[in-house]
Amino acid sequence: MLSEPLEADELVKNYLKADLHEGEAAAIAQADYKQAILLLDEEKGYKRATAMQLTVIRTANLLNLLKIAGAITSVRPYYDKLEKTGFYLKAKVRQQLLAEVGEE
Secondary structure, eight states: OOOOOOOOOHHHHHHHTTTSOHHHHHHHHHHHHHTOOEEOOOHHHHHHHHHTTOOEEOHHHHHHHHHHTTSOSOSHHHHHHHHHTTOOOOHHHHHHHHHHTTOO
């Protein structure tokens, strides 16, 4: 039997929906409610979550952490796949992230 989904603080969620998309607002509100780490890439939502002093990680940084931990051997193919699906990563940022894990 599946348990009921956790309810985020609806007041926080509704406040965040004033200038964020519904999904981002819900994710941030839930992370705030549970004091959980949040995986978020969209700039506006990222800034809001960090302003709320939440722990936020971006997808590319998570991939780098996975390589450092030895869970994956290379991040470059994942970056390539993300970009093919419309994920935007500035060339300078991509280069810096690749350099951090020795794939420049």
